[in-house]
Amino acid sequence: MARTEDLVVRELPDETLVYDVQRHKAHCLNRTAALVWRACDGHTSIPEIAARVSRELDLPNDEAMVQAALAQLGKAHLLAQGPPHTDRSSRRQALGRLGWGLAAPAVVSIIAPTLAEAVTCVAKADCENVGTCSQGPDQCCDRRPCCEKPKQKCVPQGGSAGGCGCEN
């Protein structure tokens, strides 16, 4: 079943973006993965989802594709429960199907370096893990709000340590 709590979802023309508020992770779902995810309502069976995907994307009816999507969605923690159990042979079969091309389900994490104000927040531990920076703290601390305390930002620490920390 698809998770709905603590997620921010934004639909773009060709993909669906999901931000996990609990884990502070952003994911990008292509159309196939998004269709499968939306169909996970706790009632619809895998064959029914496969039929829906086939109909909407004009693809052959393929349950293995749904299984592959569910595996990726589960790994990204976008399902309320883990994906339904599949035996190893069917997973191998799913992974082995290269013929899906662009229709292959894809759930990818969104990571962009040095985004000053584009990312929602930084986890306190990640902020502090920058450690002492040889370039000086001006260049190290990203100044995003800290996820645990949004009023605080990841800023250079005073004193001679030269690291970053969450402060007002």
Place this chain on the structure above:
Amino acid sequence: MKTEGRLLGATLARILAGAWRPDPPALSLSAQDAAASVPYLLRTGAAGQAWWRVRRSEAATLPAAHQLQQAFRLQALHAAIRQVAVAEAATLLRRVGVEAVLGKGWAIARQYPDLALRPYGDIDLYVPEAEHRKAADLIENTNAGPIDLHRGFAELDDRHASDLLARSRLVELDGVPVRIFGEEDHLRLLALHLLRHGGYRPLWLCDIAVALETRSDRFDWDVFLGGSARRSRWAVCALLLAQRLLGASMLDVPAEITGQRLPRWLLTAVLDRWSSSSFVPQGMRAPMRSYVRTPLAGLRALLGRWPNGIEATVGLGGAFNDLPRLPFQVAECVRRAAGFLRSVRAVDFRGRRPQPSV
């Protein structure tokens, strides 16, 4: 070095030209230019706009463009999250009878074709001085997001608060009425804010361009030009910068504005600043004493504090003319150093740190 830097600045201007429009003009971009400009675009929040321009061109397949796309995606999510916080902040203050005016941030993002094109960090709320204490106490005692609460109206303090409030407008955000500045006041605020910070973020110049091009038929240029004549001249120069660097349309803008001339040094000052990959703006810098163990980095940080001609002139309230800027820059350094010394004297060395102001 200078010429090289300005080339990067010019490349950034070329990438962002028209990027605020629903269908921006096609862009051809070499892999070399993309690689050189992407770090700066990412750092200054303009990566989403760059993606908006390259997404339908051949450059979209460049490895550097992938980073722009990722930034656009993150900014799209960020916009969805932040606008909830904006609505909450407006509701929160209204509950105690404070009608704050939202400036910059979402107030300008809403004029872009997609909110993802205009990321913002703090929520800038402006309240009359008399209501500041009440608003500040409320924000302090709640779990509101990062709100930058301004006492008074910052760069617009040459105008009467009552006039600003009378011209302000209520717009809907997820069903919540949010008060924003009148469009003339907002354009002036955007222009003066850009200059106060030395014009370092290309995104802020795009803001001016989008505000110019999406202004309503009722836009009153006399209101825009009202208040301090010197500040009005600064604001006009910011509009001319948006035209010259980004191709912002000045269609139907009065001749008393389009007929003005930019000071000779202004364009190069902006391009130089855009070229500086290591520039950190005032207010976001580490205290100088945090460099004790990294003297080389400390020297770089000291040099990075040298104000450009724009922020020096605006900081000192000087005129935008063709006279050399060096005297302003030196005087601004002296002014800041004096402020720094005052803050050091005021420090309680038993635990508090000096404010990172110089």
